[in-house]
Amino acid sequence: MPRIGVFVCQCGNNIAATVDTKKVAEEMLKLPGVVYTCDYKFMCSSPGQEMLKQTIKDNKLDSIIVAACSPHMHEKTFRKAGEAAGLNPYRVEITNIREQCSWVHHDKTRAVGTVKSTDLTRMTLERLKRNQPLNKIKIPIKKRALVIGGGIAGIQAALDIAEGGIEVVLVEREPSIGGNMARLSETFPTMDCSQCILTPKMVEAELNENIKLYTYSEVEKVDGYIGNFTVQIRKKARYVDEDRCTGCGECIEKCPFNAESKFELGLAKRKIIYTPFPQSVPNIPVIDAPNCPKIQKDKCGACAVVCGPKCIDFKQEDKIVTEEFGAIIVATGYDLMPNERFGEYGYGRIKDVINGMQFERLASSSGPTGGEIRRPSDGKVPQSIVFIQCVGSRDEQKGVSYCSKVCCMYTAKHTMLYNHKVHGGKSYVFYMDIRCAGKRYEEFVRRAIEHDGAMYLRGRVSRVYEKDGRIIVQGADTLSNSQVEIEADMVVMATALVSRPGADSLAQKLGIGYDKYKFYNEYHPKLRPVETVTAGIFLAGTCMGPMDIPDSVAQGSATASKVLALFSANEMTREPITALVNKVTCNACWDCVTACPYSAIERDAVKNRQGEVVRLLAKVNEGVCQGCGVCVAACRSKSIDLKGYTDEQVFAALAAF
Amino acid sequence: MKIPYYPGCTLNTVSKGFDLSARASARSVGFEMEELAQWNCCGATFPLSPDNLIALSAPAKVLANARKGGEELTTLCSVCYNVLKRTNAVMKGDKEKRSVINGFINEEYDGSLSIIHYLEILRDKVGFDKVKAAVKKPLTGLKTGAYYGCMLLRPFEDRGIDDSERPVIFEDMLKAVGAEPVEFPNKIECCGAHLAMSNTGLVTKLSGNVMTSAADNGAEIIVTSCPLCQYNLEQSQTALASATGDYKPMPIIYFTQLLGLALGQPVETLGFEKNVWDAMPLLKKKGLA
Amino acid sequence: MKIRLSGADIDGPRVKHIERVTGEDLKHCYQCGKCSAGCPVSYLMEVPPSRVMRLLQLGRVDDVEAANTMWVCVGCVQCYARCPKGCSVASVLEGMRQIQLRKGTGPTLIKDIPIPFLRKAPQQALVCGFRKFVG
């Protein structure tokens, strides 16, 4: 015979006002199996908990019910108290008689509340009688982290984790880490040179012995769960032996052919064997295979001839490596909306219509013009530039409805750079609103207007066309209520920041969510801003939405602290409320596999002694199962139960009503 | 290939040359334009206020009649094209309006017609390479400005015949017949349209901008596909010529007249005599007539 | 200029009537000015397109009706084709013209139309012009 105790809480007057707690206790004592009941003012108070523990011991109780507030509030408290008194914590159950009873009933005679509370507690009793003691699940943690994306956010995350003594693998799609920040000239609001503040971090990432760089690589496949991910990484063929290459650059020098430089955004060419930019990390070239005549038709091969250590290998193939990790950080960054979408701004037809990132390259001292602002068409220094903000941003019709957040600031920066570099040059900025809410940001924009001669015009541009070799910009200034026409030498569009092409397929591999713009979703936009719904996967930087460098770096560090906290224990404990498959009745229809939103159910093979597969079975991975119960409902042969909420328990509880 | 054809009121009268040259050209590249047995004026304006259903009844009647004879309908005039295409979209997509309009015109039309402009037939059904192959007299060296105006292109929701900001269909056709297309920014700006009736000054200004923009970029002749554009542009040149001494008026013709010329139709059948600014001297100079 | 604003004007029946006839939600306009920038006749309008939208948002129907704007608009639909918010000033102006014409107060009388024009002009100009201007 079980020895069950029932403790009914008054919660001051919160429960007692509409529930006669004493009566509930009396009623419960009449039921078989119940050997002790009482009511008490505040069960969660220290004296309340002490009383609970003492009573369990004194009466040799083997399980208890606390009829009180929602289990969200104090289930943990009472399970701990029970455990301290020697009970299995899963033999402590809560009946919610506050949120689900006293607070929703206003009957001052307390008749309704008392009856309902008694009913609810009786139902819990029937479930409790059928409770199996459960034990917390312990999962070992693989203490290695994977960072996907080597922009500033990813680099920062990797450095911080490495600092904590943990091994990190940083996977970057391009031949060098650095991301978009490597393209920038100077950075707002302090105007430090982007390369000068970024390259030390890139080098640190290369030299840190806890960091392993996989550049020119992509994540192919992700399996497992928090603490235990198995990831396949594709190392694309570089055609250069990474271990032997000394980075001397002879091959690049001697390569006789050119192709468009992706890094320079069409403003310059690079060799077929190349590093994206001089400070690339690692400083190991790659061969652009589709354009290489040696690889395509066995002609040339100059690079192989000059390479001292003989590291050119035209036969190299992609390699897949498999690594294990306990946590993953996604920091895959952003792209810019294709300029082509804006026919009215003349892009594609008029050579000197460019986007903001191309302007960064023109202004960068390591860029194609050595930092002089020169027009792409003829290399002349433009005497006037029109900047157009919100191109594609805040444009439901042709672009995206959101604000790209950084372009107001970088446009102000561009006008300053231009003013410093081209004396007497005039800049015009078409804007709708100036959004510069960061620390020292407003002052920055005012400086552009008040000291650096930027003429701000409130309105959009309708059309850009060429006339007699100049660019005519036709816009509006709504503040003076007039149409405005400007003859310019160059036009710079602040195009919208958008997600990376392929962001959705990476998200599907990882099992994380994304919004309609394919930016990744955080678990909670305010309170859990760097976590995803999938435990163990974190987000940093612009893969989540537009943000500037300070925010990206802060998020990189935030994810690192999350990972370090996770890795501070050797094992993780998890709630044991997980699904369990009945091996006898499962007929391998896989409905549960389809139904499970967390991919926690695997197809397991049962083998005989000879190692032959005799049958297949569904198997729940306890590390991944969230205890949602969807599989239980989906299973047609009723072969899955949720521990703590088995069909037997639930039906018994219902029958007791 | 036979394609049902809606000429519209203007092509049946003052712009007969447009109609005749188009029919003859069609025959030379392998299709037949079959005039609808019964048709009425389309109303020459698509009502921009959506409650104005009565203005949709005339074009809907045209469509309903056309559907009885086939699944597609072609037209030449830009305005007819715009009105028919947009009305068709309403009949197809808006159940409530369709029902009211059908009741009013006593028809059951569901928007299942496809409205194609003559230029689209050349591009999509015949193919510009076939047009090119059929050319007998290439218009080599003829610097031609293609004026699109508004109604072939806007608004983009109903997707006109081409990209509304940088259309090329006209230029592609001109290249096919050997002419040299001239790019000019005002090719997609308004000529002043119906304001010809109430505000000639304004029309002269807008059309004047179009013409100077074309002239500045080296055009010697303009082609259009709209009788109203053609009229406005022609009218504006008188004022332009008298205002600025150095402006030289140029011929403004329908694109099918140029097409017909290239395809070898006799010049006298193309209706050039109707133009205010005679095309003959230029064509003669270029050895084309 | 000083304007006295009142909820009775801003949400008033005249604005609602315009929205009803034109099918446009005036609140959608965020005053970027792109319509005014691209309208071929904006500089001849006493109230340019984006300001039409603003004045109507403020409930100032009289100010828009008193201006030449709706009779100068050529209906080229450039404003709508390029509006990032999908607003059609073209429809708003057409609706406001319709409201006048339906009252029989159009600006143009048939007898005012010059005879030479009637002789020479393409029919479509007449049909269209009558629909847009003649009450």
Ligand SMILES: Cc1cc2nc3c(=O)[nH]c(=O)nc-3n(C[C@H](O)[C@H](O)[C@H](O)COP(=O)(O)OP(=O)(O)OC[C@H]3O[C@@H](n4cnc5c(N)ncnc54)[C@H](O)[C@@H]3O)c2cc1C
């Ligand atoms: C014109 C312009 C000027 C700017 N100026 C400033 C400024 O002055 N100050 C400022 O604070 N901010 C500025 N910004 C914003 C700044 O660029 C970003 O905040 C910052 O670069 C974001 O860094 P990130 O690491 O999130 O993304 P990114 O820099 O985009 O890095 C992401 C990295 O991930 C890699 N990657 C992508 N997908 C994969 C994949 N599937 N697998 C592996 N790797 C992948 C990419 O190759 C890239 O290296 C500017 C932005 C623009 C457009």
Ligand code: SF4
């Ligand atoms: S084979 Fe020739 S083209 Fe290819 S990378 Fe080497 S040098 Fe360049």
Ligand code: SF4
């Ligand atoms: S940050 Fe400024 S320029 Fe960029 S979309 Fe937002 S408002 Fe427009």
Ligand code: SF4
């Ligand atoms: S373009 Fe559209 S949103 Fe911008 S001011 Fe005009 S109507 Fe308003």
Ligand code: SF4
């Ligand atoms: S439709 Fe009217 S308001 Fe709109 S751009 Fe054309 S002329 Fe201007």
